[in-house]
Amino acid sequence: MKNIFLGLTILMASITNLWSQDPDALLINTTNRKTTSLNGAWHYIVDPYENGYYDYRYQPFDQQEKPSRNAYFTNSKPNSPSDLIEYNFDEADTLQVPGDWNTQKEKLYYYEGTIWYKKSFDYTKTDAANRVFVYIGASNYKTEAYLNGKKLGTHIGGFTPFNFEVTDLSKEKDNFLIFKVDNKRSKEGVPTLNTDWWNYGGITRDVKLIETSPTFIQDYVVQLDADDTSLIKGEINLNGPSEENQKVLVEIPELKIKKQVTTDASGTASFEIKSRKIEYWSPENPKLYQVDLTLNGNTLSDRIGFRTITTKNDNILLNGKSIVLKGISLHEESPISKGRANSLEDAKKVLGWIKEMGGNYVRLSHYPHNEHIVKLADEMGILVWEENPVYWTIQWQNESTYANAENQLKELIQRDKNRASVIIWSMANETPVSDARNTFLTRLIETARNLDPTRLISAALEQTSSPDNPNVKIIDDPMADVVDVLSFNQYLGWYGGTPESCRTAEWHIEQNKPVIISEFGAGAKQGYHGDKNTRWTEEYQEYLYEETLAMLKKIPQLRGMSPWILVDFRSPRRPLANIQDDYNRKGLISEDGIKKKAFWTLQNFYSTWE
Structure with missing residues (x-):
């Protein structure tokens, strides 16, 4: 068993050290603090050339002693009819916050770049001695924040919360809060350039003022x-x-x-x-x-x-008793608005489907999801895998990339460490083995264990075939010896072979650890029917599930699975006309909320799996 008290001491000591250096360290449990919502309509300006941030010599305005009034964060207005100011937030269109810009405005559907947001507000503290913070649940990806023309700070990462103290800058009347939000992908980023989900831009979660005592x-x-x-x-x-x-x-x-x-x-x-x-x-x-x-x-x-959550040999133990994780993977897309999910109603819908399926577990992939879903998982009794967005191939030898990944992991753990439903911190998904990658992930694992030794560590690894027999599947990855739970993705019958291939596959897993199949699946266009050997039909997906489940059940260490995926989700990698149409079709439910045949196959399997 792990020493939880030592872990709490390490966790809080590290947070204490952080606060001593950073007055804007994260406030947790903002739902139950004194808050004022800044959600709603925000004026916005699209700025692909970042004219509002850089001068014509490409020098940042906010690093200049006296910024130009054409710097957007100054929110300047003409002083006379001849005064040249080339922007006006108050005459600009609006976007709803929280929300992504891609699905709110058709012209921004594929847009990646900078958009400036502006919100005006009045605020009177309940006590003059109190302090005030502005809190952002998430904003994708790099955010520069300003209040009343003064820079508050910068946050990098699209899926974790951050806040800034504004006690000395806020006024009772006529405050203006401005965010420069830039969702351009970069090779140094976490995630990096290449992903298989939609790069939703914008202020995607709640924004609020938080008032505290001194x-x-x-x-x-x-x-x-x-x-x-x-x-x-x-x-x-x-x-x-x-x-x-x-x-x-x-x-x-x-x-x-x-x-x-x-x-x-x-x-x-x-x-x-x-x-x-x-x-x-x-x-x-x-x-x-x-x-x-x-x-x-x-x-x-x-x-x-x-x-308590622990492992012993090939068992996962919840409160000391063996448990099987009957789950599904999930992206953070709204089944209601079809954009980035951000509401309690979104969470209720998807977690309700998982309960209907007979599930007790969800893999939140491939990044931290919003706080509504983990809090509701606490209420509904659904176990949660949370994942850091270290996805596919990133810059393993870049120290700033590592620092970015570690910071996002720390922010996730800090936010959700009191949630009973959260049992697994996942370090990565489908990352290729190399010495640099192994070092990178090992460092992340050490950080996670130091911060929180009370939960299990995993990563979605990849399976390979034995060099002696292609039908024998093995896990040949040094991380398999480091994680608490051995998890891997496999797509036999979709990216290799056909569903019948599952019948001849053998799994030789040497590690004496519990196994979770973190992904398997097949694409199907809801409503497209045909022979079970015809790809993209519901029948093909159903057939693959039948064969895969029979195959996986033979793995002695199998203690859980999270097939790919609950609901179809947007991805620019999926352009096949009349089938994909910018959607990954591996969902068991369509983007319109209609269940495919494989949903009921998995439900039937879960009803008898012990």
């Missing part, structure tokens, strides 16, 4: 001890001028727990609480407890489930 609870972790399941352990970290020797009250009312702790010089307080009455979280009983943390009369509440 000293407040910024972060906390509350989890069950893996060695003693009657023991709840946790740590709390404060942010502000009065961090030391502060009293924080920890309460779990349903367990009749009330404990006061005192912060040390770094603003950190740890605690241990014994209870023999804990109901453990599981898919069958997704029990969540209200946890209240109170500092100086201000209470921050959360709903937290208590469970």
Whole structure:
């Protein structure tokens, strides 16, 4: 068993060190703080040449002592009829936030580049001494943020949250918040140039103002001890001028727990609480407890489930009992609006389909999804695999690329470390073996384990054929010896052979670890019917599922699967007219929400698989 308390100490120590250097470190659990939404219509300007950011010598305006009034972030207006200002946000069109620009405006469907967003607002604090932050759930990919003409900072990464303190810049009247959002792909990026999903641009998740006391609870972790399941352990970290020797009250009312702790010089307080009455979280009983943390009369509440997740030989153990993960993979596309998913309604729809399928598990691929889905997974009892966007081939030897990947992983772990549903941190998907790649992924794994040793580590690897017999499939990857759960993608019958090929395949897996088949599948156009040997028909997809499931069930270590994929999703790699039409068609449900025949095949398999 792993030492959870050591892990909590390491996690909070690293976060404390981060805060001491960065006043804009992430606030967690923003849903239950005092917030003001800035969602809605934002004015926008499309800027493919980045004229609003660079002068004609290609020097950034925001690095100049006195920026030109034609720098878009200044939001300047003409002082006289002869004054030349070549933009006007207030006369510009609007986009809805949260939302991607690709599906809101037809002319922006394929656009990759810079768009500037502007939102005006008034804000009066409830107490003049309080602090104010602007929080962005996600914005793809590089975001430069400005308030009232002053730069707040830069964030890189399209799928994790970030925030900036604006206490000294915000006013009661006539604030203007401006974001430069650039979704251009780059070879140094994470992900890099080549992916198999749509590169949705824009402010894709909620934007809000958060008001706090001068000293407040910024972060906390509350989890069950893996060695003693009657023991709840946790740590709390404060942010502000009065961090030391502060009293924080920890309460779990349903367990009749009330404990006061005192912060040390770094603003950190740890605690241990014994209870023999804990109901453990599981898919069958997704029990969540209200946890209240109170500092100086201000209470921050959360709903937290208590469970353990470990492995032993080839078993995955949830609360000490073997479990089979009956799942599916999912991209973050809305089944309602057909753009980037960002709402609770989106999450309810897709997780409801997984429950209908008989599933207890979802692989969120290939990047962190929005917070609604992991919180709802807590409520519904669906286990979650979360993935860092290290996808296919990136610049393994580029140190800045590694730092980018590590930062996105840290932001994901910081956001979701208190979610009981999250059981696996995945480092990568389908990455080719090389010494540089092995070092890159090993470093990420070490970071994840140092931050959070309470969850399992995996990566979606690739299978190969034995050099002695092409029908024998093996996992020849050094990462197989490093991860906790051996996961791999296989597409026998689609990218190689036909469904009958599954009948002669043999799997020789030497690692004594639980196996999750992270992907398998076949494309099918919903409503296109024909012979089971005709590609793109629902019958071909159904046939492949039948043969693949029979093949995979023979793997002795098989403990889970997440076929590719729940719903058809957009991809510019999929241009086949009248079949794909910019969609990857491997979904078991069409983009219009209609189930294909293979949905029911998987449902039937899950109903009897133990």
